[in-house]
Amino acid sequence: MSSxxxxxxxxxxxxxxxSAIELTDGKTISIPSLREFGNFAVQAMKIEDTDSVRTSDxxxxxxxxxxxEPIRENCPWVLNSKGFWEWLAFSELKEYALxxxxxxxxxxxxxxxxxxxxxxxxxxxMSPDSVHSQSRHVIRRLYIYADCSFSYxxxxxxxxxxxxxxxxxxxxxxxRKLGLSPILAVSLCKAAKNLNAVEKTDETKAIPAxxxxxxxxxxVNLLVSSxxxxxxxxxQIDVYLNDLVDEINIGG
Amino acid sequence: MTRYGxxxxxxxxxxxxxxxYGSKSFSQTDWEIVEVDGNNEVGSDxxxxxxxxxxxxxxxxxxxxxxxxxxxxxxxYLARNESNEIFSAGLVALGTTSRIRRYxxxxxxxxxxxxxxxxxxxxxxxxxxxxxxxxxxxxxxxKIDLVDPSNGLKVLPGTVLATxxxxxxxxxxxENKFGDLFRYEWIEFAGNENYKKEELFDIDFESVPPRxxxxxxxxxxxxxxxxxxxxRGVQPKSVRAxxxxxxxxxxxxxxxxxxxxxxxxxxxxxxxxxDDPEADEFGDIFDSLTSNEQSFINGxxxxxxxxxxxxxxxxxxxxxxxxSESAIGExxxxxxxxxxxxxVGRENGVxxxxxxxxxxxx
Numbered sequence: 001m002s003s004x005x006x007x008x009x010x011x012x013x014x015x016x017x018x019s020a021i022e023l024t025d026g027k028t029i030s031i032p033s034l035r036e037f038g039n040f041a042v043q044a045m046k047i048e049d050t051d052s053v054r055t056s057d058x059x060x061x062x063x064x065x066x067x068x069e070p071i072r073e074n075c076p077w078v079l080n081s082k083g084f085w086e087w088l089a090f091s092e093l094k095e096y097a098l099x100x101x102x103x104x105x106x107x108x109x110x111x112x113x114x115x116x117x118x119x120x121x122x123x124x125x126m127s128p129d130s131v132h133s134q135s136r137h138v139i140r141r142l143y144i145y146a147d148c149s150f151s152y153x154x155x156x157x158x159x160x161x162x163x164x165x166x167x168x169x170x171x172x173x174x175x176r177k178l179g180l181s182p183i184l185a186v187s188l189c190k191a192a193k194n195l196n197a198v199e200k201t202d203e204t205k206a207i208p209a210x211x212x213x214x215x216x217x218x219x220v221n222l223l224v225s226s227x228x229x230x231x232x233x234x235x236q237i238d239v240y241l242n243d244l245v246d247e248i249n250i251g252g
Numbered sequence: 253m254t255r256y257g258x259x260x261x262x263x264x265x266x267x268x269x270x271x272x273y274g275s276k277s278f279s280q281t282d283w284e285i286v287e288v289d290g291n292n293e294v295g296s297d298x299x300x301x302x303x304x305x306x307x308x309x310x311x312x313x314x315x316x317x318x319x320x321x322x323x324x325x326x327x328x329y330l331a332r333n334e335s336n337e338i339f340s341a342g343l344v345a346l347g348t349t350s351r352i353r354r355y356x357x358x359x360x361x362x363x364x365x366x367x368x369x370x371x372x373x374x375x376x377x378x379x380x381x382x383x384x385x386x387x388x389x390x391x392x393x394x395k396i397d398l399v400d401p402s403n404g405l406k407v408l409p410g411t412v413l414a415t416x417x418x419x420x421x422x423x424x425x426x427e428n429k430f431g432d433l434f435r436y437e438w439i440e441f442a443g444n445e446n447y448k449k450e451e452l453f454d455i456d457f458e459s460v461p462p463r464x465x466x467x468x469x470x471x472x473x474x475x476x477x478x479x480x481x482x483x484r485g486v487q488p489k490s491v492r493a494x495x496x497x498x499x500x501x502x503x504x505x506x507x508x509x510x511x512x513x514x515x516x517x518x519x520x521x522x523x524x525x526x527d528d529p530e531a532d533e534f535g536d537i538f539d540s541l542t543s544n545e546q547s548f549i550n551g552x553x554x555x556x557x558x559x560x561x562x563x564x565x566x567x568x569x570x571x572x573x574x575x576s577e578s579a580i581g582e583x584x585x586x587x588x589x590x591x592x593x594x595x596v597g598r599e600n601g602v603x604x605x606x607x608x609x610x611x612x613x614x
Binding site for chain 2: 076080119122130134144168175176180210214226227230231232236240
């Protein structure tokens, strides 16, 4: 059975039950239900309209992060738990996850509707040691974006920067170890937004923004192999990254 | 040292002594050394410490102390650059599970009487904050624009000038030896719809640890291999015959494990391509594999890899992901099989597999 088959089985079976988190000293900790947030996001999202999806994601990211404050303070290890995130995906925020990544839940009951792609179903599972898996998980990705912004300067102001129009950008940053440093991650997202597509003219070929960003992140990976970005201030990082952006924009 | 991949700027490598201390108090200075057994399965230049060793002794804090020994290989920078405040020294902390990527300041001072630089870095961490693998890499970094004494080239701030072996805090892997990776069970294949009655064994990768299911229905197999029967007075077949069977089974098990791991990597790569047709980096797949699968790659990467001896598990995943179907098919059927057969033919511990299953050994 593939991992995608497991996901389908869990979505149909609903085997994940909510329960309070028990700490080692026998005390329990509870967080407010997230279902209301998830349901609101589902209602606000029109899946064909990327703006509405983006707006819903930004709002939900902030709400999840705020709700988890007691966990961060009392039992941060829970945030590393595969079971916790998969419980959120399969139970607490199931409707949101299905609407956001699987086109809704009708296919679960109607075999005539094609099953979503495996890559979408895989997003319900999480390997705690893999940054790639963490940042692709239907729920954890939102938490990571909000936590990155919050760690950067104590606000959620950077979530819209991270969750840009082009989801390739947070993918390129957070699916790699670059996203582990909030300063570096925010700087990268800002810089990558400045790489725009070149339209076709009589003299030049069209260059899609995606191609430029791919080149940018290759250059960044080369850079971090010899420069300890963790040591640099945000201003110094911006200088390095903006130089790369300029070079790529000029170079075409 | 641990900065694999492209290294456009040549970094010096310096020797260090690295110690990990533990404290049972959150505030006292009751530091005790955490005894490290061997290098705990990390790179030969790195010092690995399992959380098990820390937790067993009841430590709530750990202190990592790194000091350089001898020349650091960057002393000449001082002669070519006017200021003495040109270096920053410290530890770069990287942890994927706990999502850490930080620089911790240490000290570097020039000892003029010995004409060498001295590196020193200490870092105290709460055990409760540690999750997954946390790597602490000693580095010396250019604080300002410098001139490389060896070639006169400009070196920008932030460039890593020198590095040394890391301290790696990690969970103990399931087991270290091949045979230890498995649990063994004898079951009747005959009459079981999941198996053919003539199959010797099957591998259940899903359970933890993975199980080798041996077919009790094959009488000779059982007689030769089952210790209990031998203890009841059934004579084992000749040692040579059993050894031959050991080798064959070991090779088949290894091959089945390798094929399964390769199939899993390729299926994950296919999912990545489905999502992004231009995806061209697959090394991170390693982190998303189960601990069973990671253990196999760790232990047998050289047998499972296709062309060259790869330096890292990530490179292995990348190579396997990028190979064509036909190349993989050929690899499984020829090269990998030959590698494994050569490997199990030697006295190298793979034969322990059957001992661990409770099989008699000569």
